[in-house]
Each structure stands twice: as structure tokens, then as C-alpha cells.
Amino acid sequence: MNDRRGFLKTSMLVAAGIVASKATNAFASLEKFPAGIVYTKDKPGKWAKKVGSHAPKVKVEGKKVTLTTRHPMSEKHYIVRHTLISADGKVIGSKTFYPSDKEAVSTYELSSTSGSKLYATSFCNLHDFWLTEFNV
Ligand SMILES: [Fe+2]
Secondary structure, three states: OHHHHHHHHHHHHHHHHHHHHOOOOHHHHHHHOOOOOEEEOOOOHHHHHHHHHHOOEEEEEOOEEEEEEOOOOOOOOOEEEEEEEEOOOOEEEEEEOOOOOOOEEEEEEOOOOOOOEEEEEEEEOOOEEEEEEEEO
């Protein structure tokens, strides 16, 4: 249960940052957070050896976006959730996983593909909250 509480705390901090910014780049406010809250491929912090299995991979095919976290799924260690968020802070979609799921893969349908920036998140119950920024 502590892992889910941690996830909720992290999610609320990120959501607060998104709502607070209401700017073109919703994640500009992430720079205000101390290290250790959000990890990325370029800023993996203490999880530098975990990038490949935690930073969400993104595949875009037309209006379809697929997020994949190549991470083992077991009772003690698994990916809890994916989200896909627009640059203005709207949650396009999310998927919650369970340890019994075979893989952490989620798909979303975009309403348009007009050169916008999107953010994919993935939360591991042991290795925290990861973000991948991309353009469609
Ligand atoms: Fe992990």
C-alpha cells in the first residue's frame, strides 16, 4: 500500500505543477521540484542504471500512441500506471496496471496530430516516476 500512496503523492505533485503552470509548456514547472521526484532518460538521477526498463518508450502511428515500459511484472515489482498528457496539462488517457498483467503497454487515440508536444509517464512501485517528452 505504501507504494500506491507514494504514487498518489507523486501524481498530485505533478498534477499541481501542471495546473499551476497553465502555460505552453506545462512541464516547465518541473524544474521547480527538487531532484528525486521525476526521472527522465536524460536526468535519471539515482536510477541511472534503470533508464531502459523505466523511461516509457513511445510509438506513434498516425493518431495512435503506444506507450511501453519494458519492465518485469511481478507481485513485488511492477509498473503501476501510464499516463499521456498534452502540453497544456490535459490528461489524454491513463492506464493502471496490476502485478498480474504480463506487460506494461497502453494505447491512446489522439484527436489530432498537429505537431504538438506530449508527455508520457510511467510509475514503478520501486523505482519512482518517469517521464518521456515527445512530439507528434
Ligand atoms: Fe522498477
